[in-house]
Amino acid sequence: xxAQMVTSDPRDETVEGQAFQARxxxxxxxxxxxxxxxxxxxxxxxxxxxxxxxxxxxxxxxGNWITRAPTLERKAILLAKVQDEAGHGLYLYCAAETLGVSxxxxxxxxxDGRMKYSSIFSYPTLTxxxxxxxxxxxxxxxxxNQVPLQRTSYGPYARAMIRVCKEESFHQRQGFDIMMKxxxxxxxxxxxxxDALNRFWYPSLMMFGxxxxxxxxxxxxxxxxxxxxxxxxxxxxxxxxxVPQAEYLGLTIPDPDLKWNEERGHYDYSEPDWSEFYDVxxxxxxxxxxxxxxxxxxxxxxxxxxxxxxAHSEKQKTKVAAx
Amino acid sequence: xxxxxxxxxxxxxxxxxxxxHRLSEWCGKSPILEEDIAISNTALDFIGQTQLWLGLAxxxxxxxxxxxDLAMLRDVWDFRNLLLVEQPNGNFGETIMRQYLFDAWHVLxxxxxxxxxHQEISAIAQKVVKEVRYHIxxxxxxVIRLGDGTPVSHEKMQxxxxxxxxxxxxMFDVDPVEHxxxxxxxxxxxxxxxxxxxxxxxxxxxxxTLTLPxxxxxxxxxxxxxxxxxxxxxxxxxxxxxxxxxxGATW
Numbered sequence: 001x002x003a004q005m006v007t008s009d010p011r012d013e014t015v016e017g018q019a020f021q022a023r024x025x026x027x028x029x030x031x032x033x034x035x036x037x038x039x040x041x042x043x044x045x046x047x048x049x050x051x052x053x054x055x056x057x058x059x060x061x062x063g064n065w066i067t068r069a070p071t072l073e074r075k076a077i078l079l080a081k082v083q084d085e086a087g088h089g090l091y092l093y094c095a096a097e098t099l100g101v102s103x104x105x106x107x108x109x110x111x112d113g114r115m116k117y118s119s120i121f122s123y124p125t126l127t128x129x130x131x132x133x134x135x136x137x138x139x140x141x142x143x144x145n146q147v148p149l150q151r152t153s154y155g156p157y158a159r160a161m162i163r164v165c166k167e168e169s170f171h172q173r174q175g176f177d178i179m180m181k182x183x184x185x186x187x188x189x190x191x192x193x194x195d196a197l198n199r200f201w202y203p204s205l206m207m208f209g210x211x212x213x214x215x216x217x218x219x220x221x222x223x224x225x226x227x228x229x230x231x232x233x234x235x236x237x238x239x240x241x242x243v244p245q246a247e248y249l250g251l252t253i254p255d256p257d258l259k260w261n262e263e264r265g266h267y268d269y270s271e272p273d274w275s276e277f278y279d280v281x282x283x284x285x286x287x288x289x290x291x292x293x294x295x296x297x298x299x300x301x302x303x304x305x306x307x308x309x310x311a312h313s314e315k316q317k318t319k320v321a322a323x
Numbered sequence: 324x325x326x327x328x329x330x331x332x333x334x335x336x337x338x339x340x341x342x343x344h345r346l347s348e349w350c351g352k353s354p355i356l357e358e359d360i361a362i363s364n365t366a367l368d369f370i371g372q373t374q375l376w377l378g379l380a381x382x383x384x385x386x387x388x389x390x391x392d393l394a395m396l397r398d399v400w401d402f403r404n405l406l407l408v409e410q411p412n413g414n415f416g417e418t419i420m421r422q423y424l425f426d427a428w429h430v431l432x433x434x435x436x437x438x439x440x441h442q443e444i445s446a447i448a449q450k451v452v453k454e455v456r457y458h459i460x461x462x463x464x465x466v467i468r469l470g471d472g473t474p475v476s477h478e479k480m481q482x483x484x485x486x487x488x489x490x491x492x493x494m495f496d497v498d499p500v501e502h503x504x505x506x507x508x509x510x511x512x513x514x515x516x517x518x519x520x521x522x523x524x525x526x527x528x529x530x531x532t533l534t535l536p537x538x539x540x541x542x543x544x545x546x547x548x549x550x551x552x553x554x555x556x557x558x559x560x561x562x563x564x565x566x567x568x569x570x571g572a573t574w
Contacts, residue, residue: 063351067344071566301354
């Protein structure tokens with residue numbers, strides 16, 4: 001997911017901590033000025049920060065194709081979509097800032113490796129069909145997680161998710177539309193579409209994170225209602241929804257063991273290679289180094305701009321004060 | 324008249340196409356998140372304008388080509404954009420300076436085009452001029468803030484202005500294509516817009532503490548298609564690649 005393997009702080013057992021938990025259990029929203037346990041605050045900063053970073057780093061694999069989009073309309077749609085992601089990053093950084101951390105601090109933490117972004121964005125986009133696959137599968141997987149997060153306990157996060165979800169469903173549809181065109185297109189286009197599915201299927205399943213049925217962190221985050229479902233529940237839901245869509249497109253999911261299980265009422269599917277997932281999280285994804293280098297270059301190259309805008313604003317203040 | 328009109332509509336469409344493309348190169352790499360969103364938004368406006376102008380160009384031409392055909396299947400010598408807009412992005416300051424110089428001319432031109440005797444041109448200009456008024460507000464503001472920011476930013480903006488100023492003259496150069504259309508009341512005479520342009524930029528540069536270059540030398544050859552810079556070919560190899568590599572496919 002956009003926030004993966006978030007370490008959660010332990011539960012607060014004080015009287016305030018128990019009263020806080022009671023508010024959450026009663027379905028109340030926690031707002032920035034409300035008292036909250038330190039662990040809740042820190043865990044949320046990690047989670048929302050990682051989510052925000054994923055939106056920003058997530059601009060890059062799709063940004064990779066903006067200048068090569070095949071038509072004016074496709075270019076406009078893709079650019080609008082990537083711009084939306086920057087907007088999502090902005091809402092999320094703002095939500096995290098209400099917890100007492102600045103956007104600049106979070107950015108520094110991303111760039112020096114103290115904070116992470118989703119594993120999926122460390123994979124390359126190699127053909128135009130990847131723009132379809134990213135929209136269809138990656139945004140599709142993100143929606144699975146983000147729809148329930150609209151009900152998360154932290155008010156600013158929940159409200160950001162409501163806006164994000166509206167746009168994500170449009171993204172997913174445009175991705176599917178690209179896949180449709182490719183899958184029904186020339187033999188070369190169809191080959192590209194299948195190749196994109198082959199490369200993005202398992203990384204998309206990894207987005208949900210490894211099974212968390214025994215994870216202490218997940219249990220605590222679920223009690224705080226900052227994680228709403230287990231990773232396995234969401235992954236199953238994603239598979240069940242995606243398989244018929246692939247069939248509709250006439251594409252084959254790269255899993256020979258994939259089959260409908262009548263008894264469970266779900267598809268059985270193969271687990272992704274989790275060692276690859278852990279490698280990616282450690283910074284060994286195919287594009288991990290490139291992504292951070294690109295972000296770091298943007299940040300460093302832009303330093304003079306940010307400094308100049310601050311300096312100008314200070315000059316204006318001094319001028320106003322002198323008048 | 325159709326030849327001149329087609330030629331002129333290509334100029335309008337190609338300016339938007341090439342500048343929109345250049346701006347889209349920034350997506351995900353801007354100095355500030357808010358600017359990333361703003362620059363993409365501006366790029367989107369230009370792509371939309373391209374669809375309108377090249378769409379009209381295709382209709383006027385009447386050869387069954389579409390706006391996409393014009394964008395994706397012409398080579399360098401058939402492009403009619405100003406040399407200014409094909410200049411590489413450079414640093415953020417150069418991009419903003421290029422934008423400001425273009426906007427300051429563009430807003431005056433479009434305002435004139437709203438009064439065109441050609442109904443479609445006037446209708447498109449009325450729609451587009453609203454976007455462009457916003458563009459110049461933003462680019463002017465950034466030129467001022469970066470020009471009058473730190474010594475470093477001031478120097479970068481002065482270098483950008485010196486580098487780009489020789490591309491300003493082409494915007495006001497009236498050639499036979501434009502003469503024909505001016506006489507028919509289809510387009511404004513850009514040479515008459517120069518005074519308003521100079522007033523705009525002089526005021527902005529004074530506030531931004533930037534010095535106007537003393538030479539008014541102008542590079543020509545973009546809008547006539549006679550001699551583009553080397554940069555345009557590279558832009559096209561990227562922009563047109565899919566259409567060229569997989570001809571006839573639908574995307």
